[in-house]
Amino acid sequence: MENKTTRSLYMIPYVIWIAFFVIAPILLVLYYSFQDLNGDFSLTNYQNFFTPIYLEMTLSSFWYAFLITLVTLLFAYPTAYLLTKLKHKQLWLLLIIVPSWINLLLKAYAFLGIFGTYGMANKLLEAVGIGSRQLLFTDFSFVFVAVYIFIPFMILPIFNSLDKLNPTYLDAANDLGASRWTTFRRIVFPLTIDGVKAGCQITFIPALSLFMLTRLIAGSQVITLGTAIEQQFLVTQDWGMGSTIAVFLIIFMFIVMFATGTKRRRARG
Amino acid sequence: MDKRISPLSRIFLIVMFALLYLPIFYLIFYSFNSGGTMYGFENFTLDWYRELFQNTRLLIIVLNTVVIALLSALISTIIGVLGAMMINKVRSRRAKDSLLSLNNILIVSPDVIIGASFLILFTIAGLKLGFYSVLLSHIAFSIPIVVLMVLPKISEMSPSLLDAARDLGASRWEVMTKVVIPYITPGIFAGFFMALTYSLDDFAVTFFVTGNGFTTLSVEIYSLARRGISLDINALSTIIFLITMVIVVIYYLITNRTKKAPDMEVFK
Numbered sequence: 001m002e003n004k005t006t007r008s009l010y011m012i013p014y015v016i017w018i019a020f021f022v023i024a025p026i027l028l029v030l031y032y033s034f035q036d037l038n039g040d041f042s043l044t045n046y047q048n049f050f051t052p053i054y055l056e057m058t059l060s061s062f063w064y065a066f067l068i069t070l071v072t073l074l075f076a077y078p079t080a081y082l083l084t085k086l087k088h089k090q091l092w093l094l095l096i097i098v099p100s101w102i103n104l105l106l107k108a109y110a111f112l113g114i115f116g117t118y119g120m121a122n123k124l125l126e127a128v129g130i131g132s133r134q135l136l137f138t139d140f141s142f143v144f145v146a147v148y149i150f151i152p153f154m155i156l157p158i159f160n161s162l163d164k165l166n167p168t169y170l171d172a173a174n175d176l177g178a179s180r181w182t183t184f185r186r187i188v189f190p191l192t193i194d195g196v197k198a199g200c201q202i203t204f205i206p207a208l209s210l211f212m213l214t215r216l217i218a219g220s221q222v223i224t225l226g227t228a229i230e231q232q233f234l235v236t237q238d239w240g241m242g243s244t245i246a247v248f249l250i251i252f253m254f255i256v257m258f259a260t261g262t263k264r265r266r267a268r269g
Numbered sequence: 270m271d272k273r274i275s276p277l278s279r280i281f282l283i284v285m286f287a288l289l290y291l292p293i294f295y296l297i298f299y300s301f302n303s304g305g306t307m308y309g310f311e312n313f314t315l316d317w318y319r320e321l322f323q324n325t326r327l328l329i330i331v332l333n334t335v336v337i338a339l340l341s342a343l344i345s346t347i348i349g350v351l352g353a354m355m356i357n358k359v360r361s362r363r364a365k366d367s368l369l370s371l372n373n374i375l376i377v378s379p380d381v382i383i384g385a386s387f388l389i390l391f392t393i394a395g396l397k398l399g400f401y402s403v404l405l406s407h408i409a410f411s412i413p414i415v416v417l418m419v420l421p422k423i424s425e426m427s428p429s430l431l432d433a434a435r436d437l438g439a440s441r442w443e444v445m446t447k448v449v450i451p452y453i454t455p456g457i458f459a460g461f462f463m464a465l466t467y468s469l470d471d472f473a474v475t476f477f478v479t480g481n482g483f484t485t486l487s488v489e490i491y492s493l494a495r496r497g498i499s500l501d502i503n504a505l506s507t508i509i510f511l512i513t514m515v516i517v518v519i520y521y522l523i524t525n526r527t528k529k530a531p532d533m534e535v536f537k
Binding site: 020024085098123206212246 | 274278281282291293295296308309348349351352355374377378379381383386387390393409412469470472473476486487490491495498502506513514516517521
């Protein structure tokens with residue numbers, strides 16, 4: 001018996017980690033969500049969440065997350081598809097991943113310059129005759145930068161599922177007289193839907209909770225669940241309300257994960 | 270590029286690649302601008318680099334960031350390897366799955382939630398926000414990824430390998446250090462590098478749990494960027510870009526040397 005206990009000693013750090021950094025934080029967030037500003041048990045936070053202000057914010061957060069995911073998918077799918085046709089596709093894929101290794105803050109900071117009043121984007125707009133305009137602190141720039149951040153994480157799973165696709169299916173479809181569009185719609189897309197789901201999951205959940213990008217790029221134009229949580233915790237110091245929003249964000253996260261299958265991934269941001 | 274794709278597709282790909290790299294090279298380009306802005310390139314200058322290396326405050330922050338990254342990667346790798354061994358020992362399918370689900374919670378959780386909940390945790394525990402709270406958080410969110418990197422290596426290891434070692438008279442310690450550890454080394458390296466990049470890249474969690482006295486690079490860039498543009502940051506990003514490239518190359522050399530590395534699992 002003695003021997004068995006000493007044999008299990010190695011488990012201690014990992015078990016402590018699970019107890020203190022996985023289970024305890026969730027319980028604490030749940031506990032705080034039931035506390036009002038005086039530290040008493042109450043349901044006020046939940047009542048507040050169902051007022052128009054918070055519901056509208058949740059809706060707009062979902063809308064932006066949806067928009068970001070959709071635009072990311074629209075650009076990521078063709079890119080992934082074309083990448084699989086290239087000769088040194090793994091190398092090209094690596095080149096897609098590399099920008100995602102650069103610190104997120106630096107990329108956001110770069111866009112402050114690019115979208116600035118005299119930045120490159122405005123120079124380009126002037127050159128094509130549209131004329132310069134306010135780009136920074138608009139929802140357009142927010143969606144653009146968010147898509148930029150997430151696109152490598154969307155391309156990867158789609159690329160992997162496209163890469164695994166058996167090419168004989170395509171030959172068969174071709175032989176049976178299917179047009180290229182029919183082949184794509186009836187064969188390629190359904191067979192790579194898992195990659196698409198994984199990519200959407202990896203994009204949608206972080207997009208719901210972005211707060212740094214929102215603050216830097218969108219200014220006060222966009223409020224997401226992430227900015228609301230940050231606001232409540234670090235500015236207003238109302239941990240109860242912040243925890244309540246966090247609880248809902250966790251619930252939404254599980255719904256999204258359930259809707260997009262059980263595979264789990266993570267994107268930075 | 271290949272002949273199998275149409276010219277239009279080729280243009281699309283070129284535009285995508287150009288867009289992906291544009292912000293990075295934009296930053297690097299203007300780090301040499303004597304004008305002091307991220308528009309209207311005036312003259313080539315290295316002043317911003319000189320200024321950067323004289324900015325002791327920023328250099329200390331860089332040092333903090335590196336120390337946190339190395340320490341957290343090291344400690345989380347050790348705990349993660351132990352965790353992977355523990356999960357591997359679990360026989361019942363259901364217990365294993367629930368352990369893995371617990372393990373993955375911090376991987377799927379949005380950073381804001383990790384940050385906020387850790388802030389509550391540290392405040393309740395009475396830990397002063399600063400170096401240790403940041404270090405503990407980084408260790409905590411890096412452990413699960415190490416486990417995911419190491420676990421496939423451990424579970425693919427044939428039990429007969431261990432039996433053979435024991436038959437030949439190896440002690441438990443020798444089995445561990447001479448057989449198990451060398452076998453799973455690629456996984457350990459992959460985990461260590463992932464933990465390193467997670468830590469270096471993190472902003473949101475650190476933002477929540479760092480107090481007034483302690484800052485990492487991401488948090489510092491955030492507060493600088495909110496105040497406007499300063500080309501020191503550009504100079505710094507050039508250096509960070511170069512270092513990142515070196516790390517990427519090392520990482521891929523190490524993982525590709527061992528052929529199918531478990532690192533790609535994360536992306537699949």
